[in-house]
Amino acid sequence: MDANISQFDKIRKIARSYYARKDIQEILARQAHNREFVPRYVESFGKRPDTLEYPGDVWSYVEKGATSFHMSEEIWRDPMELGVNLSPEQMNKLRIGWDLIIDIDCKFLEFSKVAAFLITEALFFHGVRNVGLKFSGGSGFHIGLSHEAFPSVVNGVNVKDFFPQGPRIIAAYLREMIEKPLRDHILELSDPKDIAIAAGKPEKLLFKDALQREFNPFSVLEIDTVLISPRHLLRSAYSLHERTGLASIVIKPEQLKSFHPGWAKPERVLPQLFLKKVDPDEGRELLMQAMDWNSRKEAKARMEKTISQRLERTNEIETIQTKGRDYGKIVKVNEENFPPCIKQMLQGMKQDGRKRALFILINFLRSINLTFEEVEKRLMEWNAKNYKPLRDGYIKTQLNWFKKQESRLPPNCSLQAYYQDVGVCMPDGLCKKIKNPVNYAVIKTRMAMGMKKEKAPKERVKKINVRKKAEKI
Numbered sequence: 001m002d003a004n005i006s007q008f009d010k011i012r013k014i015a016r017s018y019y020a021r022k023d024i025q026e027i028l029a030r031q032a033h034n035r036e037f038v039p040r041y042v043e044s045f046g047k048r049p050d051t052l053e054y055p056g057d058v059w060s061y062v063e064k065g066a067t068s069f070h071m072s073e074e075i076w077r078d079p080m081e082l083g084v085n086l087s088p089e090q091m092n093k094l095r096i097g098w099d100l101i102i103d104i105d106c107k108f109l110e111f112s113k114v115a116a117f118l119i120t121e122a123l124f125f126h127g128v129r130n131v132g133l134k135f136s137g138g139s140g141f142h143i144g145l146s147h148e149a150f151p152s153v154v155n156g157v158n159v160k161d162f163f164p165q166g167p168r169i170i171a172a173y174l175r176e177m178i179e180k181p182l183r184d185h186i187l188e189l190s191d192p193k194d195i196a197i198a199a200g201k202p203e204k205l206l207f208k209d210a211l212q213r214e215f216n217p218f219s220v221l222e223i224d225t226v227l228i229s230p231r232h233l234l235r236s237a238y239s240l241h242e243r244t245g246l247a248s249i250v251i252k253p254e255q256l257k258s259f260h261p262g263w264a265k266p267e268r269v270l271p272q273l274f275l276k277k278v279d280p281d282e283g284r285e286l287l288m289q290a291m292d293w294n295s296r297k298e299a300k301a302r303m304e305k306t307i308s309q310r311l312e313r314t315n316e317i318e319t320i321q322t323k324g325r326d327y328g329k330i331v332k333v334n335e336e337n338f339p340p341c342i343k344q345m346l347q348g349m350k351q352d353g354r355k356r357a358l359f360i361l362i363n364f365l366r367s368i369n370l371t372f373e374e375v376e377k378r379l380m381e382w383n384a385k386n387y388k389p390l391r392d393g394y395i396k397t398q399l400n401w402f403k404k405q406e407s408r409l410p411p412n413c414s415l416q417a418y419y420q421d422v423g424v425c426m427p428d429g430l431c432k433k434i435k436n437p438v439n440y441a442v443i444k445t446r447m448a449m450g451m452k453k454e455k456a457p458k459e460r461v462k463k464i465n466v467r468k469k470a471e472k473i
Contacts, residue, residue: 008042011067014245018266019062025055027238027271028069034096036079038233039066042242048231049082068240070233074098074163075147082231091230092161097147099275100167100283101234102174103224105140111221113256114185116141118178119223120253125401126286127355130276133256135264137241137248142234146275149283155291155417164228166287173290175223181404182217237274240266250274285355288418292411333368337448339431339440341413344424346378348385353422358395360418360437362402363410367438372399412436 018024031037032052039046039061046066052058058069075096076082082094102119106112116133120143123131132144150159150166159166235241235248246264250272262268335343342364345357361382365375376399383389411418412435419425434440 011042011240011242011245012065014266015062015067015240018240018247018269019058019066022055023271024238024269025058027273028052028058028236029055031071031236031274034075034077034079036072036074036076036082036231036233037236038070039064040068040070040242041065042067045070045233049079051079067242069236070239071236073101073167073228073232073234074230088230095160095163097150097160098163098167099147100145100149100170101228102143102171103136103140103234104143104221105136105224106221107139108220109139109261110189111186111217112140113259114189115178115182115221115223116143117253117256118181118185119143119174120256122174122177123286125398126283126289128282128286130278130282131253132250132274132276133253134237134248134250134274135246135259135261136235137239137246137264138244142248142274144275145283145286146278149278149281150287151281151284154284154287155415157291159287164230164232167228169294170286170290171223171228173293175218176293177405179217182221183215186217186220187215238269238271284417285359288356288415289359292415296408333441333445334448337441337444339434339437339444340426340428341419341424342437342441344426346382346385348382348387349422350387351423353424354386354388354390356418356422357424358390358398360410362398363408364437364441366402366407367409368441372403375399409436409438 028037029052035051036049037052038048038050042065046061052069061069072079075098076094077096078094082091086094104112104115104119106115120131120133123143123145128145128149130146130149132142132146134142134144136142147160152159237248237250239248240246241248244261245266246261247266247269249264249269251259251263335346338346342361345361349357358379361379362375365378366372370378376396379395379399380392383392383395413419413425413431414435430440430443434443
């Protein structure tokens with residue numbers, strides 16, 4: 001107990017010296033605009049809701065024993081109108097928007113640095129340039145993107161009301177994107193035995209080949225998804241951390257590799273804004289792709305659940321097999337069999353939407369079995385026709401990223417923001433019968449080659465129908 005009292009007294013003493021600085025008071029007040037801004041008194045938070053109106057208010061809290069300050073991810077018209085009994089509809093009326101905050105938490109600072117680097121790279125890949133990055137003050141990092149980066153509406157969804165679903169989906173999407181490179185980097189940095197112990201499996205994962213097969217990097221490092229919730233608070237930039245006495249300082253992504261916690265000692269801090277000014281709609285591509293990924297994931301889960309339920313009801317647990325050839329994979333798709341939207345894109349973009357078109361084209365061309373060399377050649381030809389060509393380096397960066405990912409279909413035709421909004425949706429008769437541009441190309445190629453799927457044997461029809469009905473749901 002005496003040790004705790006001594007530690008508490010120490011952090012209060014540091015806080016009084018640190019928060020007396022006018023530049024620290026001003027940077028905290030700038031972050032507090034239209035947010036809940038709540039002081040913490042060593043081990044407990046102050047009353048909620050609360051705000052910070054003026055720089056001098058910081059010192060008023062410190063005189064009462066405040067040691068750190070925490071702010072909301074959500075931006076409100078009037079934070080003081082918030083309350084625990086408000087309905088979601090009432091909160092939506094008060095909410096102006098929400099910042100995207102990715103919280104990386106790990107007791108190993110070097111692992112946190114790797115994860116933070118990979119997340120920032122993933123954001124750059126999606127066209128996000130004004131990334132906020134700060135050291136938590138402990139052994140993690142916070143990565144942020146201002147609410148002003150997101151459009152007001154995406155795919156019919158009112159974005160400001162899409163909380164906490166929106167940031168949860170984006171965080172989960174980015175988490176999946178970095179999983180494999182994060183695993184590889186952690187294994188390179190560590191002794192296999194140490195990682196096995198940290199992962200809680202010392203008896204199983206003592207050898208590197210086993211680790212490569214079984215090691216889950218998120219067993220030793222957490223990226224917050226579930227804990228993102230209404231009125232969620234995070235440590236404000238340039239707030240102190242009670243356990244370490246260090247400040248939550250802002251750094252640049254290129255400083256991650258050389259970062260040392262000593263930079264965050266209170267006497268060394270030079271404050272700057274965490275969430276930077278962004279370009280309009282800078283986060284549109286990120287949000288759209290995350291929502292598309294989540295829709296596919298949910299659809300797959302529903303389909304698997306439905307199939308499982310149907311098979312259980314019919315006691316049909318054996319693998320369904322059919323005779324005949326498989327035309328699911330087409331070796332070569334000629335360009336005349338491309339869907340109208342892809343043909344239109346390949347003629348060059350005459351208006352905004354080049355990056356969305358690039359995302360679609362890479363996925364489409366890879367899905368019809370073109371090599372990455374063939375894809376790059378075709379994209380360079382396409383880029384030269386654009387009203388304003390993208391940088392060659394940008395295209396190559398995107399391709400290099402896709403090489404590290406599992407191949408996937410391009411977005412479905414129903415996603416308005418991808419095809420209709422960029423002005424390439426020109427449906428013909430076949431378009432009405434398909435859901436994805438790749439389906440169009442495959443069907444058109446079959447028709448051109450005179451291919452037909454053979455019917456399944458009669459004795460197998462009942463079993464196959466179970467699966468087909470389930471897949472339609």
